[in-house]
Amino acid sequence: MYHINKTEIHPYKRSVSIIGVGCTPFMNTIDNPETNGLTEGELFGYAGLQAMEDAGVRPKDVDFYYHGCASPLNGSNYLTPNMQVAEWVGMRGKASIHHSEACCTGYLGLELAANAIASGKYDCVLTGAVEYGDGLAIQGLPSIYRKKFSFQEFQISTEWLTDNAYTRHLLCNIGHDNSALWYQTQYGLTDDEIDKALCQLAVIARRNTVNNPLAIIHKTYDEDAKEAGFDNVLDYMQSAFNPKVGGIMRISGLEQKCDGAAAVLLCATEKVEELTHGKVKPIEVLGIGCAALEASNPYLEVYGTMEADRQVKARTGIDPSEIDLLYANDFIIGSQLIAADISGYIPKGEGWKYVMDGRTGKDGDKPINPNGGRTAFGHAHAASGLADVYDAVKQMRGLAGDHQVKKTVNTTYLRGFGGGQNLCDIIIRNKD
C-alpha cells in the first residue's frame, strides 16, 4: 500500500447539533409536467426553508449558509451559485459560501457547517445543496427552460473529476470497478459471488424505495423480473436484462442521476433550547473524519475510507457495536460493502453474506441506506449527502414512515464519497 498522510482531529470547541432537515423529491424535473420548469432557487429554497420550519426557526435566526453544487457551470450556467439562490431562503444580506466536491459535496457541507459553529463564530448555520443532474440550463434562456443531460454527455463530464495534467492521460478507467475488485480480492470471492452480491444490493435498494415518496424509483427489480418471465430475481439480474457496464459492475449498480435539493440546519447544542423553544430534540454531530485521494491512486475509496474512519473513531471513541444504522454514498453500489466493512458495522469480510441473506434491507438487523441510496433514491450529486442526513434524522426520530427501519436508531454512521475523490465519515447521535 502506498503512503497516505494522516491527520489527527481535535474535539470541537463546543457541541454542535442538527435541529432541522429538508429535502425535495429526487426527480427528473423536465420529464413531469408538474415539475418541469422548477428552478435552482425553488429547489434550494424549498429544502432550506423546510429545514428551518422543521426546527421552528425563521431565516433571521440563521447566521450563515453554505451552498453546495457539484457542477454549477454545466448544470445551471452559474458561477458563485450561492448568490443565485440567496433570496430564496429569506436570508438577503447574510453571508454564504459555495463549495463543490462533486458527489461528496453534501457530506462535506455538514462538515463545513459543524466547523463554523464549533469554532464559536456562528450559532446557527444552514447547509444546503442543489443539483440539476438531469435537466441542464440553456444559455440565453430563463432557468425554467432546460434540456436533457444524456448519459453519454454525463460520462464525458465525469472526466472533469480527474487531474488534466496526468491522470486523464494515463488512460485508465478502473473507477467503477476499483472497490469491488479490492473487496473480491481481499476476501477471495469468486466472480459469481461478487456479481450476485452486487446484484442483490441493487435488488434491496429498490425494495427500500417502494414507499419512499422522495425517491426517484418506486418499482422493484422483483416486479421487473416477473414481467420478463423470471421466477428468481437474481437470475434476471445476472441476465442480459442487466448488462455489465464495467469489468465487474452491471447497470443496476450505477446511480440514477437526477435533480434535487436537500438542506440541514445546525445549531450550537447549548443554544438549541433558546432557539427552538424546547420543541426540537437535537441530534449531536459527534465527529467527522475526512480524507482525499486523487483518482489515479489505486483503491482510493478503500484507503480514504480507512483514514476518515480512523479519524472519526479516534475522535469519538465510538465502537462499531454502537452503530445502529449506516449510510454509504453508493453511486457505485459496491460502496456499501466497503463502508460496512471498514466502519466495522458488519464483521470484516462478512458483508456480502449479510447482503445475500437480506440482512442489510430496511427490515433487516443491519440496515444500510434505508432510503434506497443512489441507485434507487437517486443521485442529485451535491444534494445526495444531505438527503442521506435528512433520512438519517427521520429514522432517528422514528418518523421515516413506510421505510422506517425496524430497530431503534440512536447512532448513525454516514460514509460520504465522491469528488475525485473525497471521503467523509460522519457519526451523529440522538442527544440524551
Place this chain on the structure above:
Amino acid sequence: MAVKLERIVKKYYDALEEGKVLSRVCKECGSTEWPPVMACNVCGCTDMEWKEISGEGVITNFVLPSVMSLKPQWKELEPYGYGVVQLKEGPEKNVMVMGLTKKNEKEVRANLPYPCHVKIVQRETPVGKYKTAVFELGPKE
C-alpha cells in the same frame, strides 16, 4: 527557499517526445514521485531531482473493459485492460495496460503480480496530438 516555480508537467511531456519517462526523486527520503510533482508526498521535502524511470513494473490487479469503459477514442490501443500497476521504483497507479485480453486474463490473474513495462504511445485527438505513457503486458525487453 528550495521550492521553485517550474514547468514540471511540460518537462515530463517534452521528455516523452524524446522517448523518456521521467520521475522526481526526493533527495531527503528517496521516495519516487511518478508522475512527477513539486513536493515529496511521503516526507514533504521540496528538494527533488529528476530521474528517468526504469520502465519496469508489475500488475497487481486489473479489470477488462466493458460497454461503459471501452473507449472508442482509444481504439488504436486495443486490446487493453485497466490495471493497478506498481513501478519498480515504488509508485502505484491506476493505468492502462495494453495486451490484456479475455484470452490471457486467467493466466495473468493466476500469476499476479505479473510483469509489465511502460510504453510511450502517440495520442491523436481532434484538437491536437501528444505522447503519453501507458503500460504493456510482459517484462521489459
